[in-house]
Amino acid sequence: MRIVLFAGIGLAVLALLVLVHRWLWVRLVRDTTRPRGAARRAGTALAFALPLLSLAALTAGRAGAPFWLQRSVAWPGYMWLAVLLYLSLAMLVAEPVRAILLRRRGASGPGACLDAPAPRAAAPATAGEPAPATAGEPAPDVAPAPAPAPAPAGAPGPGPAPGGATRRQFVARAVGGAAALAATATVAQGTYGVLRGPRVKRVQVPLAKLPRAAHGFRIAVVSDIHLGPILGRAHTTRIVETINRTQPDLIAVVGDLVDGSVHDLGPAAEPLRGLRARHGSYFVTGNHEYFSGARQWVDHVRELGLTPLENARRPLPYFDLAGVNDVAGETEGQGPDFTAALGDRDPARTAVLMAHQPVVIHDAVRHGVDLQLSGHTHGGQLWPGNYLAELANPTVAGLERYGETQLYVSRGAGAWGPPVRVGAPSDITVVELASYQA
Template sequence: MSSALFVALVLPLLAAVHYYVWRRTVRDTTTPGSWWRRGGTALIVVLGLLLVAAPPGERGLPVPLNAVVGWPGFVWMAGILYLTLALLAGEVLRLFLLRAERRRAANAGPGRPGDSAAGAEPATRTDSVSGTDSPEPAPAPAAVLPLSRRLFVGRTVALVSGAAATATVGYGAYTALGPPRIKHLTVPLARLDPAAHGFRIALISDIHLNVLVGRSRTRQLVDLLNDTGADLVALVGDLVEDADVADQGRAAEPLADLRAPHGAFYVTGNHEFYSGADQWVRFVRGLGLRTLRNERVALPGFDLAGVDDASGADVGEGPDYEAALGGRDRDRAVVLLAHQPVQVEEAARYGVDLQLSGHTHGGQLWPFTHLSRLANPSVAGLSRHGDTLLYVTRGTGFWGPPVRLGADPDITVVELASPRA
């Protein structure tokens, strides 16, 4: 996104959302001029600034300052999302409590606490027969809640919403930062040679090494991959999140310990091109991984191909399906490694049997788990597109907030099956 578009569209929206959150959690819960109101206002402003500063701070700030800004800024991305949703849902509770308090104030009666008309002189009227003045009941005014009751309503809604948002973000962070699930999937391929029946590919994607995720996470993932005992490891892009090798290379070094009989293979993702794909390709090769940049290799019973990510086209290094898939033996099954699910359209044109992808994170955060379906042919799992099967892993990392909700991270062991075995 260009800076002008960010300033014109995103910043006003962020400002409006922060104002709404401030209004419901600070203004409606504190008294004017109080220390709590001043402190709450300052906290909302600081969190908003950290949110805006966190993404560019990943590359623009020195270590460890980028982590100092990144942790609260990225966590607040998820925090304000779910706090806003909780407060919007809490508007129903707010209306219910306000109505109940107004009814309580109206029933308090004249002269009782909460009656805004208490102490007022009764209205009089002149009797048309006797000419004397006699009391006339005044119309009951609408009950106006005293400050204490308005604060009670505001604090109740803010407390319930804040607790719900905190629990949601906490659970999502526990899921995102915890170990990924190991999933197993058997995929029958009509053209697969019986010699490759039972061949297992350990599929991993979207590690997203960044200021929040480092070397220990990579070590954990490598141990999990090795424990699967797969015949081959496939890393389908987004190893890193917008960082140079000089900044995150050390975090990726445990990949050198990957062990599989047929090796470990790697294709680029969109974030490699945001960071400088060539430097990462060279670095990954130095760790012993085989990079597939628009090329294929012959394995026992099938071909394995890999293409660059579609975003590489912006710098003249996009996918070349003809180079990777053209001129091959059509009697052999071919498995394609391609970072983005949308690349299945070209894969189907070239008769690919199975495409393995990542990129979507499964949507990562509800409700984006549903909205991301609008931009992808599949968000997660196995689907068919013509004669081509597509499997999309949810990946193991995260982009932005270290939170996953409704999209648990996973490593998938894909077992190929031949109908002729």
């Protein structure tokens, strides 16, 4: 039943993408170019090639394609998905403008054809030709001019002068060009934000049971790094350097570290060895680890100096730190187990839980967790994706309270798919614990 549902959703999405590409081709290629021209052929070729590259980028990793091929199709394929989103939105906004500009009104009066040439003024008579009749005088008896010979087959018919454009084409080019410029600028700015690296965000979280000695304890929370065909070793290095500059007491890596195998991405993850915190660095799986070989990655991050918390708890001097596997692990019999992680702990001690997805907050509440640290949502990553993220997650970004439990959701330090963020900047959050007794 689930397979049928996913297949139906996939077909619906595919049909929508076909319709959107067809509409954009009409507006940006057909309406702006001449039939059988070089520009028309180039635009049509791109209309087929770009969606195919996007499909290749989305499926190459799952299909086991060589990593060099994944990297080759990732940049153009994923970037087109981001451009497609904002180009479609810009063209939707531009449609009413286009309709107004093309209304059949103008200086020639209602009903005038936009593409028809203006009436030509009568040419003065030349030597040897009869002058035109004046008002009140009969026209001279002149033999009618012979009809022009028909154009040979294949000759171009009447139309705008070479290099010219009809008014309809001019409007289409102006509107389409403005939409393309807006979409490109939006994607370029969003790409710069990701490649520049995440910024540090600081949040203070008061906890009722936290002892006074732990007041000001700093946890650097980083999620959704998404190492893959686009974001690699340089991205990891920027993140490690940013975290270490905050001088945290503890580092929590809350899932979705990678999009690929240890074989392909081991070198990209190597800078994680440089993480420094007084009470260590900890890791829990995200859903993307289960797409990439979770068992191998758990073993590998341990080699890099991080401590995986697989449905486990680590008592620290001032509170208990627990971690649960991601819900995606249920398909492999490795899902979250709150009883194993929290069942026999001392309820008088503060409990901080690392869990990739915010949706497990209700389990955390039932087990008396004081603070849950999560990621997964990316804050929506690409506006208006935040509205979709709100439908699937109790909290999309930031700090919220659920009964006696508080939930903090990071927007993440990387990006999935297009290396672009719009309206949801990447972050590394320093969560500073505060004691009511301080």
